Each structure stands twice: as structure tokens, then as C-alpha cells.
Amino acid sequence: MSVTEKIAIDHGLKKNEFKEICNLLKRTPNITELGLFSAMWNEHCSYKSSKIHLKKLPTTGKKVIQGPGENAGVVDIEDNDAIVFKIESHNHPSFIEPYQGAATGVGGIMRDVFTMGARPIANLNSIHFGSTQNKKTKNLLRGVVNGIGGYGNCIGIPTIGGQTTFDESYNGNILVNAMTIGLVKKDKIFYSKATGINKPVIYVGSKTGRDGIHGASMASNVFDDQIEEKKPTVQVGDPFTEKLLLEACLELMTDDSIISIQDMGAAGLTSSSIEMASKGKLGIELNLDKVPCRESNMTPYEIMLSESQERMLIVLENGKEEKAKKIFEKWNLDFAVIGKTTNSKKIEIYFNGIKNAEVPIEFLSDKSPEYDRKWKKIKLPNKNKINKDLYKNLKILDVLKKILSSPNVCSKEWIWEQYDHTVMGDTIQKPGGDAGVVRVHGTNKAVAAAVDSSANYCFAHPLTGGKQIVCESWRNMISVGAKPLAITNCLNFGNPEKEKNMGEFVECLTGISEACKYLNYPVVSGNVSFYNETKDKGIKPTPTIGGIGFLKDYKKMTSMSLKKNDNIVLVVGKTEGHIDQSIFATEILNEKKGPPPEINLFNEKNNGETVLSLINEGYVKSVHDVSVGGLLVAVTQMCLAGNIGIKINKPKGLVNFFEYFFGEDQGRYLIEIEKNDINKVKSVLQKNSVYFSEFGTTQEKNVVLKDEINVTIDELMKINKTWLNNYMDN
């Protein structure tokens, strides 16, 4: 079959890109070669629309061992231990086939982590669905949760945290972002850069089938009416094989047999072989007759583009083949020498003894397109002048109950109870808190992790929203007593060819970048998912931040559960009553206009660091950051977690109660302090110029605010817990 422009366009390439390919090659590519280009030049693999903007992210720091560009980022956690972590999207496949899409998302991100020599120790996920009224939502949620659980539970890695939201902008494009954290010895990290010539290239893991061909190209395009036809592009996961692959790889990694290793993820054998060669400035020769295939008569094109799961490509030291083979055979996995490194700087593919394709590596990698797409600046919206008469018919307690039982705030226990969150025996903070925490096995150290996104804020004003999510992630680390270390980000956006969407991307990124720089919270890995758009309707910009933090002594970990009666709860940070874009405005008043709450990075840093120092000195009995829903929701969550009530002080001055209790001003924490310590704590806060006020006093069972609220914890608990159960199980 000779390749024409039309075939190239059907592969997702643009006219000018096909022309460029022909120019580079000085001929028309054959079908296998076209396959290679389409796999490497699509948005998902080439980052062609995002590359120039990603450069502005801060990616270095004292603790950073490896920033973006590898399979995952690596940070130092002392004593020769390091944490390897990354987040990745699996949005498009999960919408087409939620169980397999989500499952293989989890499988893929775990491989990225253990490829680097790290044993995964925790998983997290950030999942976003359409309106709860949308008829597809329930099944998609069920499928995604089953898929995430089905894969993670089987492998035996605890899922320690996550985030689930509902918004109609996801009706046609759900988001499934999966994050994995792994533990590695600093001197045993494995990289994907191949070195040396004539080294054997090894294929291990599952056999190659026809599943997932063009998965990465599919994720680089918008959806139309024909998504059912795309089912074959979704990969099928096998967690059992992944578990074997994990154990086999870690066993082989105990010595120095491996020169370089790369998982076959998006664009399968194509991207893994080309990336390894490209990083090492080498060539690679592949003999596709040797690739273990599941189906007969697979063509070179299919073998190169298959996205069958649970496969790895390894460059070995010469002479180590037998040893490696033994290990993989013990674990009942396929093992084949399928090629070698060369000095040609080309990828050369042989099939049936004949050379089937030959392309210089740099054409596929360095020469891939890079676009500086047009983008539109998004102005800060004017403040929404909400008519205060709207409040008149509302009662504080009714609003609280409504928010607690709203889809985006209600307890997500229905979801996380389906994930094994305690296997491996080191989970010391379960899902449902500000961050999940796992111990570094056998030490006093622990790692905290959380995923955060705020699509409403990012939609209203991307620059502020971008800053906000980083700050929220930072606060979640502080709230469990961890020092924030670094982040990974998953940038979920609409169609980059539209100026508005591109503008959202550029400005969110600017916000993320500014906040990360200020907070010294660098970005060490991540992924971009564009084209989350169906029939011209795109998602709200949803960058997701996966943050990790470090606890030197896990016994100093804090949680949000109130500890005992008669303690003082302080609000740290100033409450101005910012209502625009709050859940109170959007869900209760149905007012969607106005700017998100302002971010003051100085206050964020100062408040956070001060709270962390108070935690480390043992003064803070419990702590929770104030986010969606504002103060009253935050304190209720603390009460529910600790099964302890609170008598709330009436706010002083002329503040409006609704704005005070439901405003979503940033940079705030609620902290529980024993009466004996209160003066000391106040003096520390004053000394550091941190604004604070007394919010209330803990007491048995009831949440009380004079003249407004008197309600039992049990009643609030029921309201908070039943919404999702009823929605899903009835």
C-alpha cells in the first residue's frame, strides 16, 4: 500500500506535517514508517502544543534528583532513600470503556514508576465525571472505580487518596488521572537512556496483540458521534501479569545487568525504542520476527503500534541474557532478544528477513513539530454583585446540610472503600483526610500525597486557578504535618487549536509556575492531555496537582479529626468572605459569575510554614485546611472525623454570616489547640505576623452556633455519607 496524504491525515497528521515528513525523508514514507511518525508526532507523545510553555515550570530544587523528561520524577527523602512519582491521564480510553480505560491507566503509571527501579508504595487518582443528572455518569463512575480497584487491589499497592468531582463540562469527556508513588534507593535508580553499541535489546512481559493500536493518536483528537468505533483502540489490562512483571523487573534490578529500561506505554514499541535510542544518541535495530505475538499474521505496522499492556523494553549488558531470561521464565513471562543498539542513529526495522523501515531517530524525536499556538488572554472577571436579599430566605444550617450532601462535597467513602488502602501495612492516613500518608517501610519516615484540582476557579480565571491548586496541594501537605516536597501535574484541557482553550492552558501554567516557584515546590514530572472535547464542547480547564510531602518522624503526623473536648479551635489566615465561585454561590445561589478567591503567595507560605512549625512542636492536636465550602464545612469535617462537637463563636463585627462561614478565602487552616498551650501558640502566630482568630471550643457531640445551629454529629454524618451511596446503589 503506498502512502498518500489522505492516509496520513487519517493517521491524525496535518497536511503540513505530512509534507514535512516527506521533506525530511526526501521520499514518501511507507506505511510502517508513517505509523512511526503518527505515533511520535501526535500531541500525546510529542507535546507539540505544550512544549514551549512547559519550559517555564520550575523543575529543579535541592531535593530534586530527576525532573521531567524521564519515566517519572525523583526526589530525595534522606538516608539514600528517594521517592519516584508521576501522574498520568487516561481520559479518552476511560470514556470509551471505563473499566479497562481506568485499569490500564493505573497499570501504566505503575510501570512508569517501577521502570525506574522503585517499588510502588501508594496509588492515588483524580477522577471527574459529568453532571449527576447525566444518564451516563453513574455507569462511568462505577466502571472507573471498578477498574481502578480491579487493577490496584490485585497488584497489592494501597490506593491512599483521590478526588472525585462532578460537573456538566465532563458530560462528554470524563477525566481519569492516576498517580503512583514508589520507593527506591538513591544509588539504584534506573533510567531510559541507552548507552553502548551492540547491546542486546530485550522484550519482556505480555505478548503483543492488536489491542490499543493508535491509542495515543486517539488521545490526541476530539471525540465525535462515532466513539463506539474507537473501542478497539482501548487497551486491555492484566494486573496479574503486571504483578509478575513488577517482581521480575525488581529482581533483575538487584545487580547491574540493565543499562536502560523503558515501559511500553503510549505508542508501545515505537515510542519506547525511539526514546531509549534518542536519549542515548544511538541507533536501534529491531527484528520484529522475534517479538512474542498473541495473534498470528501481525504486520510490522501493527507490532510497532500495538499498545498491549504489561510490556517492557530493556537494553542489557552483553552476556547477561541468560541470567535475565531465567528470572523472567521463573515469573512465567515472555522474554526475547529482539534487536540491538547501533551507531547508525536510525531506527531500522526488519521483518521476514527484509528491512521494512528505516528512519533517522532525530526525525521522529527532535524534529517533531513544535507549535506556538495562538492563545487568548482571559481577564479577571469583575466581582459579581450578588444581591444580599438572596440570603434572606436561607438558614445557615440548611445551607450547611445542602453543601454537605452535595455531590462535590459529600463523603466519597463509597468510592475509596472499594480500593484496598491498607495492603503493605504502612498506611497511616487513609483516604478521606487532607492527604494520604504511608510510612517508608522499616523507618520512622513517611510520605504524604494528595491530588487537587479546582476546575471552577481555573475556568473563572485560569491564572488565579493555576496558583490556587498549587497552594491547595501545599496546604494539604502541611495539614498532615508533612513538609511539601514537589509536585507532578496532569494538565487536562480542551482543544489547543482553539485560542480560548490554549489561553486557559497558558495561563493556568503561568499560575502553577508562579506558585511553585514562590513555595519552592518544583514540578518533577507530569503529562498533558489536550482535546478533551466532544462535538465542539470542551471541558473546564482541569490541571491536577499531585503533591508529595515528607515526614521525618511519622509519629508527628496530624489529621483532621478533632481529638478531645474543651480544646480551642483557631482559624489561621484571614477571612474576608469571598463568595464568588464558592460552592455556596454556584450551588446554593446558582450564581456562577465573578473571580475566584485571590491568592496571596506571601500569606500562603507564611501561614503554612508557621502552622507546620506549630505541628512539629506538638501544639497542634488536629488541623484541616479550609477549602471548598469554607469554614463551616471544614469544621464540620473535623467534627465528623473525630466524632466530637464544637461550640462556634459568633463572628465579631459587621460581617455577613453567610459570607463569613461559606466564603472560600485562601491560605486558611483550622487548628485544634489545648487550652494550656493557647497563649504560647498565639504568641508564635503573632510573632510571625500570621492573622488568626478564635473560631470555637470543642465539646461533646453537637455542632452549635448560638441562635443558628444545634445539630448532632450523627445527623450531619448521615447527611454527608448517604448521598453517594443512594445515588450509586439505588
Added chain:
Amino acid sequence: MNSSVIVFPGSNCDRDIAIALRKFGFKNKMIWHEDVELPKSDLVVLPGGFSYGDYLRCGSMASKSKIIQSVIKFANSGGLLMGICNGFQILTETSLLPGVLLRNKFSKFICKNVFVKINNIENNYFKNIKKNVLNLHIAHNEGNYFCSGEQMKEMQENNQIALLYCDEKGEVNEKYNPNGSSKNIAGIFSRKKNILGMMPHPERMIEKYLSGEDGSLFFENLLNNLK
């Protein structure tokens, strides 16, 4: 005391149980599924996980593995054999214990703390234990115990029911049944009480910083009973 933990491909609680056993004073060996001989053991454990991916039926492939004949021989000669979660499923698949473990009632994987009442303390596992209600952790998709009426009658006559899902005070009621198990069964013994199969994971409850400490109580007591 010598313990052996059998490791199948797909086991994933093998490390956790080994850590727990060592913590409370057992010497422990990990035994690979392709081994044929068991080392001399006072206790053999079939750990939780997804042996062979649980692809056929949970525990079914493991019940045909190479090592299993030695395990059966060990149990038949009176050795203490404990199966936790997937281990319990393997025990029913080998017919060392009666009944089967079906898919949970609401077709959901469940990971949470539960209370279980100890129903029989006249055995090496629970003799002298300081509490009669334990707070343990479950994490399974197929823990819905089922057996024939005849088998149930026989088990009751022989006092083979080990653990029952209950509330914190020990009240056994369908309300506290997380997975639909017959009679709220969370664990059972063999006739001679040397084999124990249970869905809860005591090995995940061995420190106050984890989900709880009642697992410690179980292991300490077990070791004392064996001394």
C-alpha cells in the same frame, strides 16, 4: 516457633504476614509455590492476594499448585494451617474447609475495619485471648461465605464457626454483615480446629499507627498458645 508462608504468583499480603509473624516472635520462611517440600513448621500460612490472578475462581489454581500436596499432608497430620483472605479461598478450593466464598453481596470490593466475634476459643488460635470481639480489617471482593444446609449443620455441631461479623459490643446481626456471608461467618475451622480460614487480615492491625492493634493481640496469643 517456625512458620512458613506460601508464596504464589499474585500473592500480595505475603510480606505483610511475614512481618507480623516475625514481629511477634516466629521464625519465618517464604516458600515458593513450585517447591515440593515444606520445611519443618509449627504454623503454615496461606496469605492474601490474587494467587494466579484469581482468574479461574479465587484460589482454584493455587489449590492445584505443586506445594499444595505437602500443605494438605501437613494439615491432615494435625499441623496448624491458617488461610487469610485469598488463603481462606484456597482452603475451600482444596476442600480442607467446607463451603465456598462467593462474590460480595453488593458486588463491590470492600476495604474497611470490621468487628468480629470469636465464636470458639477451644483451639490453639484463640485459647486465652483477652478479648472476645476483635476489630480487624477486611479487603476483599469474594468474601461471601456460603455452604450447604448439611455442611452448616455439621459445622455448628462440631463448633467449627470461628469468627462472626458483629458490632463493637459483639452483637451478631445482619446489619453488621459486610458481604452477605451466611450467618455472618467471617472465619471457620476444620473439624479438628487445626485449620483456620478467615477473611479479615490480622496482619494489617499490628500497630496503633495502622488501622488498629487487635491483630497484635491475635498473634501474641497464638505464639503463647504454641509455646
